[in-house]
Amino acid sequence: MMGLLGKKIRMTQLFDEKGRVIPCTIVKLGPCYVVQKKTKEKDNYCAIQLGFEEVKKVNKPMGGHFKKANLPPLRYLKEFKVDNPDGFELGKEIKIRDVFKEGDLVDVTGWTKGRGFAGGMKRWGWSGGPASHGSQSHRRIGSLGSGTDPGRPWKGRTLPGHYGCERVTVKNLRIVKIDEENHLAYISGAIPGYRNSLVIVKKAKTTSK
Template sequence: MSIGLIGKKLGMTQVYTEDGNAIAVTVIEVAKNQVIQVKTVENDGYSAVQLGFNDKKESRVTKPMLGHFKKNSASAKYVLREFRTAEGEEIPATGTELGAEKFEVGAYVDVIGTTKGRGFTGAMKRWNFSGQPASHGHMMHRRTGSIGCRLTPGRVWKNQKMPGHYGSERATTQNLKVIQSRPEDGVILVSGAVAGFNGAYVIVRHSVKQKKAKAAK
């Protein structure tokens, strides 16, 4: 798998095409991704590249982690992520900085993030239930309704859709097109929305399903 980048979701806006059509885009900051460590089959049992993103004060890093950063000629970072590398793939040296130039305009990417946490919610919001009748005299407008039965085995089945914690889950938005790539600003603009709040960390990687579709053709 090709090396991706760690980014920060800055928010959404819109851009106009040459035809005058407006496209909703998400702005993702990807500047100064630094190669922290290169893992090899001989030393680690698998081939991967560890990237770091968002500079951090050395005073706020534990001594073992600070030693890890300095050993690989890198500055302290808030976020570390690994990307598996394929056999024969060109691997950058430790300390190398990667940015928006890695993704060309027109390329398709997958963006992995964490959805917004919404706390404890009812079944209608959590599972998109249509709800009970809202007419006069009815007493179960937004309640779940029956969850069991009196027949054998006469119990509530597992995985029943009920109220509970909603959000704060890992989510991958696939096949988003790179509308603009701005290395000078350190950002890329991808079509559509991605999971997470403004300021949340995300992972941007080359699309997996687009590659399979092209291979099938």
């Protein structure tokens, strides 16, 4: 399944033929470059490794990795499974139109905004304790256990802790518009992550819409 690496730019809105508003996320997709090929004979599976966004400095092993493909150092690398990796040349530039077209359904993967250490009400939507009548436990944990048996909180209990920075995939979003000159794709709806964060866009596995 082919896809591309990109960056979330910002949100905007477009209008369809009937004048209805379509909220969209602008994503800079590519250009990506073929850094490595994985073949059935050598690696026991077929895939190509794509690189995205040039970077100034890398360590020597990674520098040699990019040199084999005659490419400058790239910040992000990601493998995509393909049926025939021999159809891709090392160093080849892959643009939006090579993979997607307007109207395609895609699955977008990103990383949610990190919010640090958060309490249970913010992190899990707890209702909290009484707000008045002498209560001093407005946002505290409260009772967690189940009595004498098992005498401890169950595993997986929602607790305060680190909130955000999780990998999330939003499925079946539609590509409304493509700006090939600026490598931009206008994708309907919201996608996870902050501005300029990495996103992975793949063709939708299931098309329920």
